[in-house]
Structures are given as structure tokens and as C-alpha cells.
Amino acid sequence: MKKLLLPTSIVGSLPKPAWLAPPEKLWSPWKLEGDQLLEGKQDALRISLQEQQLADLDIICDGEQTRQHFVTTFIEHLSGVDFENRKTVKIRDRYDASVPVVVGEVARQKAVFVEDAKFLRKQTNKPIKWALPGPLTMVDTLYDDHYKSREKLAWEFAKALNEEARELQDAGVDIIQFDEPAFNVFFDEVNDWGMAALERAIEGLHCQTAVHICYGYGIQANTDWKKTLGSEWRQYEEIFPKIQKSKIDVVSLECHNSNVPLNLMELVRGKKVMVGAIDVATNTIETPEEVADTLRKALEFVDAENLYPSTNCGMAPLSRNIARGKLSALSAGAEIIRKELGI
Numbered sequence: 001m002k003k004l005l006l007p008t009s010i011v012g013s014l015p016k017p018a019w020l021a022p023p024e025k026l027w028s029p030w031k032l033e034g035d036q037l038l039e040g041k042q043d044a045l046r047i048s049l050q051e052q053q054l055a056d057l058d059i060i061c062d063g064e065q066t067r068q069h070f071v072t073t074f075i076e077h078l079s080g081v082d083f084e085n086r087k088t089v090k091i092r093d094r095y096d097a098s099v100p101v102v103v104g105e106v107a108r109q110k111a112v113f114v115e116d117a118k119f120l121r122k123q124t125n126k127p128i129k130w131a132l133p134g135p136l137t138m139v140d141t142l143y144d145d146h147y148k149s150r151e152k153l154a155w156e157f158a159k160a161l162n163e164e165a166r167e168l169q170d171a172g173v174d175i176i177q178f179d180e181p182a183f184n185v186f187f188d189e190v191n192d193w194g195m196a197a198l199e200r201a202i203e204g205l206h207c208q209t210a211v212h213i214c215y216g217y218g219i220q221a222n223t224d225w226k227k228t229l230g231s232e233w234r235q236y237e238e239i240f241p242k243i244q245k246s247k248i249d250v251v252s253l254e255c256h257n258s259n260v261p262l263n264l265m266e267l268v269r270g271k272k273v274m275v276g277a278i279d280v281a282t283n284t285i286e287t288p289e290e291v292a293d294t295l296r297k298a299l300e301f302v303d304a305e306n307l308y309p310s311t312n313c314g315m316a317p318l319s320r321n322i323a324r325g326k327l328s329a330l331s332a333g334a335e336i337i338r339k340e341l342g343i
């Protein structure tokens with residue numbers, strides 16, 4: 001990957017066009033079927049690419065236009081999973097969701113996103129980043145009727161993720177990111193086996209690898225949860241020492257408008273840090289100066305060559321206009337800091 005300074009990127013998702021899926025909600029159902037759906041997803045991916053390029057982002061994502069949800073879509077492609085008879089479970093210890101059920105041994109019999117990644121690769125020369133769910137977040141987003149052990153299931157998922165990641169890498173993906181919002185909730189599991197399972201998922205990869213750990217999408221259940229976390233959110237402190245020792249290259253964090261003490265980033269000094277400088281839980285579009293202010297503060301704890309300006313989380317539930325505005329603000333804010341640094 002070409003050396004860029006303060007390379008900007010989104011965490012992963014962008015809103016989908018209304019003709020593909022009803023906007024501003026999670027698990028939004030597809031409006032098309034069969035070949036039309038396939039074509040519609042590819043058209044949406046093209047639009048998402050264009051919007052990122054118009055905003056002048058440096059690392060391009062697929063905007064998660066071809067998946068209904070960042071976790072369940074991957075799970076539904078595995079064998080051993082029943083995704084028709086879904087169950088409602090409480091996820092992240094926080095809110096109810098209708099999720100697939102593990103009914104037998106899980107295995108990845110076919111590629112999940114590899115064709116989509118090849119499609120994106122063909123359309124841009126910029127570095128591309130692809131998000132996959134992490135093993136711990138996967139086991140926390142389903143009902144397990146077979147293994148009856150979150151740890152055992154996580155290891156099986158890690159194996160499947162590693163197979164997918166290797167093929168994504170071969171398809172030309174520069175950064176593979178694993179989304180682990182559950183890392184901010186289940187600290188003991190992270191430290192006992194969650195991080196080890198994630199390392200299993202990145203085994204043998206030579207492209208860059210990232211882990212995204214946030215406080216969730218801007219949905220009501222998450223906003224309510226954040227209100228209970230007090231004036232200092234120190235969740236990262238529980239898991240950073242483990243991450244620091246891992247082979248993960250990049251850590252993606254929620255910073256802007258959060259109560260995370262930014263000095264916690266000292267604990268992952270040396271890693272690249274995707275600093276969330278865009279709040280995905282508000283419809284207010286940040287000004288470039290606000291973005292720059294967050295990045296400036298982060299620079300006290302992250303060396304400039306390791307700072308990757310980004311969003312706090314995915315933007316799937318936002319309106320498209322607001323998401324577009326936020327992309328431009330991110331880019332303009334990073335440019336302010338580049339100028340200040342004389343780069």
C-alpha cells in the first residue's frame with residue numbers, strides 16, 4: 001500500500017439507496033430479488049465508491065452495500081446455520097435482535113464477499129479496506145443450539161474468517177478489518193479467548209489487519225446504554241493491553257463526542273489508530289474544524305504516521321445526505337491537520 005499521511009476512511013457501512021432497501025434502519029430488507037438484486041447491489045456499491053471518491057477519502061470501503069447486516073450476513077453464508085427460523089436474543093447484553101441459529105457444525109463452504117471485493121478492486125486504484133465481523137461479536141449475534149460454548153464456536157468462526165480473509169487478500173484488499181463491538185462489553189472473554197480467536201482469524205495474512213471497537217451504531221438502545229456509562233468511558237482500558245501485544249496492525253476507535261479519555265490510546269502506542277472523528281449517532285454534520293480538533297487531541301497520544309482519521313462506527317442508519325456531509329467533513333478536517341503538520 002502506498003504511503004499516505006493521515007489516510008481517511010469510513011469504518012464500514014454507508015446508507016443504502018432507497019430503491020435497494022428501506023433507509024435509516026438496521027436489517028433493512030432487500031426490495032429486489034434474484035438477478036435484479038445482484039445488479040442492484042453492484043450499482044449501490046458503485047455509488048458508494050463514487051461518494052467516497054467525491055469526498056476525497058483515501059482508503060475506500062464497499063459501504064457494506066451488498067450485506068443486510070455486518071454480522072448476520074456473514075453467518076448466513078456458513079453451513080450449520082439456520083437463518084430462516086431465527087430466534088430473538090439479547091445482544092451485547094443490551095438489546096433484542098432477531099438472529100440466525102447455529103444448528104450444526106459451522107463451516108465456510110463458499111466465499112462470502114470475495115466476488116464483491118474483486119468488483120470493488122476493479123473500480124478503484126486507491127487502497128481498499130474490507131470489514132468482516134470478529135469471532136466474539138459473531139457468537140454474540142446468534143443463537144447457538146449446537147456447540148453450547150461461546151469459546152468453541154468462536155474458534156470455528158475464526159477458522160472460517162481466516163479462509164475468507166485470505167481470499168479477500170488475494171482479491172487485492174489492502175486492509176482487512178474485523179468488527180468487534182462486543183470487545184467493549186465482554187472483557188473477560190476478550191482476555192481469555194476473544195483476542196486469541198481474532199489472532200487465529202488473521203493467521204498468515206500479510207495485508208494490514210484492523211480491529212474496530214466501538215460503542216455501537218447510533219440506535220436508541222446504544223444511545224441509552226452510553227448514558228449509563230458515566231463521565232469517563234474506560235472500557236478500552238480493559239482490552240488495550242491484550243491488543244497491544246497482538247499482531248493486529250490497526251485499532252479503530254470511537255472518539256468524537258464520546259467520553260473516552262483519549263489518553264487511553266497510550267496503551268496501544270505503536271499501533272496504527274483509526275481515530276473516530278465523526279459521530280454516527282447524531283444528524284448534526286461536524287464542521288471540518290470539529291474534526292480537526294478531535295484529530296489534534298489524538299495526536300498527543302498517536303504519532304502522526306500512525307493516525308488514520310475515520311468515523312466512530314458505520315453510517316448505515318443515517319440518511320444519505322447526512323452521511324455525505326460527514327464524509328466531506330472528515331476529509332476537510334484531516335486536510336486542516338495535514339496543513340498544520342506541514343505535510
Ligand SMILES: [Zn+2]
Pocket residue numbers: 011181212213214215216217312313314
Ligand atoms: Zn462500530
